[in-house]
Amino acid sequence: MANSQIEWTDTTWNPVAGCSMVKSGCLNCYAMEMSRRLEAMGVEKYRGLLKKTNHKMIWNGIIREDKQTLSLPYKWKKPRKIFVNSMSDLFHSGVSDNFIHQIWKVMEDTPRHFYQILTKRPQRMADFVTKLNRVLPNVWLGTSVENQEVTDRIEHLRGAPAIVRFISFEPLIGSVGNINLNNIHWAIVGGESGSSARPIKEEWIDNIYDACRIYNTAFFFKQWGRWGKDNKKRSKKANGREYKGAVWNELPLSLNI
Known part of the structure; x- marks a missing residue:
C-alpha cells in the first residue's frame, strides 16, 4: 500500500x-471513481463492482473480502495511522462478522499502529464492538455526517465503546445544525472535490467549529474542496486549507502520535 494522500492518515x-x-x-464518492480506475488497471478484486445508472458509474452492492491483504499491517514496522477500508465500509451488511473479527485480531496484534475505522453504518459498528466486550486502545471509531439528514449517526457512534470516537463531516453538503459532540473526540471537516462537487458554506463549518470548542473536540479542517469560501469554483489546491486564517490539524488531545 502506498502512503495515503488523505491529510489525516x-x-x-x-x-x-x-x-x-x-x-x-x-x-460523488471518490472510491467509486478509484474502483473504476483500478478495474481498468486489472486489479482483480475491483472487477465488476460498479453499474451504470443515469450516465454515472455507481456501486452495485457486490462486496469482496480480500484475505490476502489481512497480513499487511504486520509488515509495517514503523507506527502508522491506518485508515481501514478507504475503498469500502467495514460494517456494510455484505461483510461477514467472521471477517470483521479477523480484522480485529490483526489490529489487536499490532498495537504500534493506530487504526481509523470510518463507517456510514455506525449502528452495526456499535453493536459489534459492544458484543466484543473489550476496547482496543489503538482503534478509533468514526462515522460520516454530511448534513442534518444523517445526524442520528452521531448517537450510534456515541454508544460505541472506543478510546477515540470521530466524525468525518466530509463532504459537508448541508448544515448539521447545533450538534451535540459530547464524548466525540475528533471532528474532520471538508468540502467536496471533483467536477460535480456540491458547494460548502462557511456558516456550516462555523457550527461545527463552535461545537468543537464547547465540547473540547479536536478540530481538523481538511479542505474547502472545489468551492472556496467566496462561493466560487476553482481547483482544490487553489482553495487551500485555511479556515479562520489558519490551518487546523488538531488530533485527539489524549494521544501522543
Missing part, C-alpha cells in the same frame, strides 16, 4: 472491496 488498508450507496453523501 498515513496509510490506507483495504481488506474489503465494494460498497453500496446509502444517502446523498455517497453521490
Whole structure:
C-alpha cells in the first residue's frame, strides 16, 4: 500500500472491496471513481463492482473480502495511522462478522499502529464492538455526517465503546445544525472535490467549529474542496486549507502520535 494522500492518515488498508450507496453523501464518492480506475488497471478484486445508472458509474452492492491483504499491517514496522477500508465500509451488511473479527485480531496484534475505522453504518459498528466486550486502545471509531439528514449517526457512534470516537463531516453538503459532540473526540471537516462537487458554506463549518470548542473536540479542517469560501469554483489546491486564517490539524488531545 502506498502512503495515503488523505491529510489525516498515513496509510490506507483495504481488506474489503465494494460498497453500496446509502444517502446523498455517497453521490460523488471518490472510491467509486478509484474502483473504476483500478478495474481498468486489472486489479482483480475491483472487477465488476460498479453499474451504470443515469450516465454515472455507481456501486452495485457486490462486496469482496480480500484475505490476502489481512497480513499487511504486520509488515509495517514503523507506527502508522491506518485508515481501514478507504475503498469500502467495514460494517456494510455484505461483510461477514467472521471477517470483521479477523480484522480485529490483526489490529489487536499490532498495537504500534493506530487504526481509523470510518463507517456510514455506525449502528452495526456499535453493536459489534459492544458484543466484543473489550476496547482496543489503538482503534478509533468514526462515522460520516454530511448534513442534518444523517445526524442520528452521531448517537450510534456515541454508544460505541472506543478510546477515540470521530466524525468525518466530509463532504459537508448541508448544515448539521447545533450538534451535540459530547464524548466525540475528533471532528474532520471538508468540502467536496471533483467536477460535480456540491458547494460548502462557511456558516456550516462555523457550527461545527463552535461545537468543537464547547465540547473540547479536536478540530481538523481538511479542505474547502472545489468551492472556496467566496462561493466560487476553482481547483482544490487553489482553495487551500485555511479556515479562520489558519490551518487546523488538531488530533485527539489524549494521544501522543
